[in-house]
Amino acid sequence: xxxxxxxxxxAMLTSSFVSADDHxxxxxxxxxxxxxxxxxxxxxxxxxxxxxGQFTINANKWLGFVTDIGxxxxxxxxxVHLDTxxxxxxxxxxxxxxxxxxxxxxxxxxxxxxxxxSIGTSxxxxxxxxxxxxxxxxxxxxEAVTLRAVAEQTGFAMATGGGLDIKINRHLSFRPxxxxxxxxxxxxxxxxxxxxxxxxxxxMGFNFTFGGESPxxxxxxxxxxxxxxxxxxxxxxxxxxxxxxxxxxGLTANNTDICPGASVKIVPSAAVPDNAAYQWTINxxxxxxxxALEFGATGREPGSYKVAVTIQAPEYNDASxxxxxxxxxxxxxxxxxxxxxxxxxxxxTATIAANFTPGQCGGALxxxxxxxxxxxxxxxxxxxxxxxxxxxxxxxxxxTVTIMAKVSDGTGSGSAETTVVVKKAALLAxxxxxxxxxxxxxxxxxxxxxxxxxxxxxxxxxxxxxxxxVLVGHVSEKEASKAGLxxxxxxxxxxxxxxxxxxxxxxxxxxxxxxxxxxxxxxxxYQSHFCGTTNEAPxxxxxxxxxxxxxxxxxxxxxxxxxxxxxxxxxGKPADSxxxxxxxxxx
Numbered sequence: 219x220x221x222x223x224x225x226x227x228x229a230m231l232t233s234s235f236v237s238a239d240d241h242x243x244x245x246x247x248x249x250x251x252x253x254x255x256x257x258x259x260x261x262x263x264x265x266x267x268x269x270x271g272q273f274t275i276n277a278n279k280w281l282g283f284v285t286d287i288g289x290x291x292x293x294x295x296x297x298v299h300l301d302t303x304x305x306x307x308x309x310x311x312x313x314x315x316x317x318x319x320x321x322x323x324x325x326x327x328x329x330x331x332x333x334x335x336s337i338g339t340s341x342x343x344x345x346x347x348x349x350x351x352x353x354x355x356x357x358x359x360x361e362a363v364t365l366r367a368v369a370e371q372t373g374f375a376m377a378t379g380g381g382l383d384i385k386i387n388r389h390l391s392f393r394p395x396x397x398x399x400x401x402x403x404x405x406x407x408x409x410x411x412x413x414x415x416x417x418x419x420x421x422m423g424f425n426f427t428f429g430g431e432s433p434x435x436x437x438x439x440x441x442x443x444x445x446x447x448x449x450x451x452x453x454x455x456x457x458x459x460x461x462x463x464x465x466x467x468g469l470t471a472n473n474t475d476i477c478p479g480a481s482v483k484i485v486p487s488a489a490v491p492d493n494a495a496y497q498w499t500i501n502x503x504x505x506x507x508x509x510a511l512e513f514g515a516t517g518r519e520p521g522s523y524k525v526a527v528t529i530q531a532p533e534y535n536d537a538s539x540x541x542x543x544x545x546x547x548x549x550x551x552x553x554x555x556x557x558x559x560x561x562x563x564x565x566x567t568a569t570i571a572a573n574f575t576p577g578q579c580g581g582a583l584x585x586x587x588x589x590x591x592x593x594x595x596x597x598x599x600x601x602x603x604x605x606x607x608x609x610x611x612x613x614x615x616x617x618t619v620t621i622m623a624k625v626s627d628g629t630g631s632g633s634a635e636t637t638v639v640v641k642k643a644a645l646l647a648x649x650x651x652x653x654x655x656x657x658x659x660x661x662x663x664x665x666x667x668x669x670x671x672x673x674x675x676x677x678x679x680x681x682x683x684x685x686x687x688v689l690v691g692h693v694s695e696k697e698a699s700k701a702g703l704x705x706x707x708x709x710x711x712x713x714x715x716x717x718x719x720x721x722x723x724x725x726x727x728x729x730x731x732x733x734x735x736x737x738x739x740x741x742x743x744y745q746s747h748f749c750g751t752t753n754e755a756p757x758x759x760x761x762x763x764x765x766x767x768x769x770x771x772x773x774x775x776x777x778x779x780x781x782x783x784x785x786x787x788x789x790g791k792p793a794d795s796x797x798x799x800x801x802x803x804x805x
Contacts, residue, residue: 241279241316242427247272249393249423253290253304253400256416266290266304270421274312282312286327286377288421298337304402305332306375321391324380331375331402336368373412374403383425396421449533465490465529465537471513475544477579481514484525486539494531500524513543520547549578551632555588555623557600561639564607568600568638572623580627591620593640600638607642612782614644646781648688651675651774653745654711655767659697661706663714663804670774671714672723679715679725684779687715687725688787690733690740694769698737705734705796711772712793713801722803730798731783731790737769740786744768 251270256263270288277283286308293301308327315322379398383391400419403412445453448460468487476482490509497504498511501524505511513525526540553574562568572586588595592605600621607615617640624633651674654667663671679685689711691704709732718724746768775784783790 241276243276243429245272245274245276245282245425245427247274247393247421247423247425249396249421251288251290252420254418255292255304257413261300262296264292264295266292266302269423270306272425276314279316280314282314283310284312284325284327285309286329300335300337302333302335304334306330306377306400306402307332308375308377319385321383321385322380323383326376326378327398328376330372331404332370332372333402333404334368334370336366338364338366371405373405376401377419379419381421389427391425391427393421393423393425460533462535463533464535465531467527467529467537467539469525469527469539469541471541471543474542475546476513476515477546478515478548481512481516482543483510484513484541484543485510486527486529490529491531491534494529494534497528497530499526499528502526515545518545520545546579548580548629550630551575551577551580551583551625551627553586553623553625553632553634555586555621555634555636557621557636557638560637561641562602564602564605564640564642566602570595570598570600570621570623572625572634574623574625574632574634576627577630577632580629582627584626584628586623586625588621588623590622590638592617593619593638595621602640605640612645612647615642616640617642643780646778648775648777648781648784648787649678650745650784651678651776653768653771653773654707655746656707656770656772658694658766658770659700659703661703661710663707663710667711667772668714668721671711672721675715675774675776676723676725678776679723682776682778685729685781686777686783687712687730688733688773688775688777688784688790689730690735690742690773690775690786690790692735692740692769692771692773693737694766695737696766697770702734704736705732707770707772708732708734709793709796709798709801710804711774712798713804716793716798717801717803720803727794727798728792730793731787732793732796732798733773733787733790735773735786739769740773742773742784742786744771746771 248271249269251268253266253268254263255266268288268290270286272287273285274282286306289303289305291301291303293299295302306329308329310325310327310329312323312325377398377400379396381393381396383393385391396419398419398421400417402415402417404415405411406413444456446456446458446460447453449463450461452461454460466488467490469484470487471482471484473482486509496507496509498506498508500513511525511527513523521544523543523545524540525543526538528536528538530536551574553572555570555572557568557570559568570588572588574583574586576583588598590600594601594603600619605617605619607617619638619640620635621638622633622635624631652670654663654670656662656667657664675687679687689708691706691708691711693700693704693707697703712727712730712732713722715723715725716727716730773784773786775787777783
C-alpha cells in the first residue's frame with residue numbers, strides 16, 4: 219500500500235510540471251471480463267466470467283498509472299462442480315497513443331490474485347462415544363450429511379497487454395477490446411508446489427474520463443480590413459498582390475519518332491501571352507528561346523530525348539511542359555526466302571518465294587532480286603540448267619545450291635538465303651545375259667540362243683518396256699574373211715526379239731542397239747550358255763571342244779531405263795536404222 223501511495227504522489231507531482239494539453243487527468247473503467255485459465259495442473263483449462271474496474275491517473279498525454287481490480291467466477295469446472303472465484307488486484311504504468319477520437323494504450327501491471335475454490339461432498343457420520351455438534355445441527359451416527367470442501371490462497375499475478383478506447387464525448391469512451399497476457403502463480407494443492415498459470419484476459423466496457431483543459435473560447439474576430447477584387451473574382455486585403463494566373467500548357471509535335479535526317483516542329487499546345495519568355499531545353503540543356511523549337515535528328519545519336527519548355531509571363535505563374543522525342547536508327551529490311559520443294563532432281567524446277575518486311579527509316583521496298591550459286595533463275599523458278607555433276611560417277615549425286623534474295627528500300631538493303639538440294643539419279647548398270655553362240659561361219663540363232671532371247675531377255679523387256687537391248691556380234695579369226703558376219707549375227711538376234719510374228723517377240727527395234735566387234739573380245743569376257751549339243755538341229759550344233767567357239771558369239775545386254783550403256787555397245791546403232799525388220803522372224 220505504501221508503494222502504491224508513492225506512485226500516486228509521483229504521478230500528481232509530475233503532472234503539475236507538465237504543460238496543459240487536452241487529455242483527461244483521471245480515468246475510471248467498468249466492464250465485463252473474460253479469462254481463459256490454464257491451470258498448469260491436472261485440472262484442465264477453463265473459462266471464467268466476471269467484471270473489473272480500473273482507476274487511472276495520467277501524468278501527461280502519454281503516461282499514466284493504473285489500479286486494476288476485478289473478479290471472475292466459474293461454478294462448474296470440468297463438470298465436477300468446482301466452484302471457483304478469482305480476484306485480482308494489479309498496479310502499474312500505462313502508455314497511451316492518443317489520436318483524435320481513438321486512444322491506443324499499453325500497460326504492464328503487477329500485483330496479486332486471491333483464489334478460492336470449494337466443492338460439495340457427502341458423508342455418513344461414524345458412531346462415536348461423545349456427541350458431535352455443529353452450529354445449529356446435531357450429527358446422529360449412521361446418518362448422511364452434506365459438506366463443502368474449501369481451499370483459498372493468495373499468489374503473485376501479472377498482466378501485460380493493451381487495448382483500444384473510442385471516444386464518444388469528452389467524458390465517455392467505449393472500449394471494445396482490452397487484451398492481456400495474464401500470469402498467476404498459485405500453489406498446486408496436491409504437490410504443494412507453486413505453479414505459473416499462463417492465462418488470457420479480455421475486457422470490454424466503458425471508460426469515464428475527468429479533468430483536462432476545457433476548450434478555450436475563440437478570440438474575438440479582427441476588424442475587417444479594406445478589400446480589393448482580383449481578376450478571378452476573389453477579394454483580398456487592399457495593397458496585397460492578386461494571385462497570379464495559371465497557364466496550363468503542353469507540347470505538340472506532328473511526330474514524336476523521327477528518322478535520320480528528319481526534323482519536326484514542337485510548339486506549346488495552349489495560348490500563351492504575347493509578352494511571354496520561352497526557355498527550351500533538350501535533356502535539361504538550354505537550347506533556344508523562341509516560341510517554337512525545330513527538333514532535328516541530324517547529328518543526334520539514336521535514342522530518346524527529353525524536350526521541355528518553361529514559359530514566364532507577367533501576372534502568370536511559371537508554366538512548364540515536356541515531351542519525349544525519339545530518334546530512330548536505320549534498320550534494313552528483313553525477310554526470308556524459301557524454295558519449294560527444297561530437294562529436286564536434275565531437270566526439275568523449284569519455286570522461289572521471297573517475303574520481306576520493311577525495316578526502320580527506309581523507303582518503299584523494291585522487287586527482290588533472286589540469284590543462285592549454280593543453275594539459273596527464271597522469274598520465280600529455279601532451274602537446274604548448267605549444274606555440273608561428276609560424269610565419271612554413276613552413283614546418285616547431290617549438290618547444294620545457295621539461293622539468295624536481296625531487296626532494297628532506297629536507303630539500304632536486306633537479304634535472305636536458302637538452299638536447294640539438286641540430285642542426279644544414279645545411273646543403272648546394264649544387265650549382262652549369257653552369250654549366244656553360233657556354229658562356224660553361220661549367223662543362224664540356234665534354239666539355245668532363242669531361249670536366251672525369248673525367255674530370259676523377254677522377261678527383262680516386259681518388266682521394263684522403256685529399257686534398251688544391246689547386241690554386239692563377234693567372229694573368230696577363221697571367219698574374219700566373211701565380212702559383216704559379226705553384225706549379221708547381232709541383227710538376226712535383234713529380229714528374234716522385234717519381228718513380232720511367229721515365235722518372235724515385238725520389242726521396238728528403235729530400242730535395240732546393234733554393234734560389231736569383229737574378232738576381238740572387245741573387253742568382255744566369254745559367258746557361254748550351252749543348252750546341250752544333242753538338242754540342236756544338224757548344222758546348228760556346237761562342240762565344246764572347239765577352242766574358237768568363244769569368238770563366235772553375240773553379247774546380250776539389257777539396259778534399264780536411265781541406265782548406262784556398256785562400253786562395248788556405246789558405238790552401236792539402232793536396229794530400225796539397219797533394216798532389221800526386213801529379216802522377219804528367223805527360222
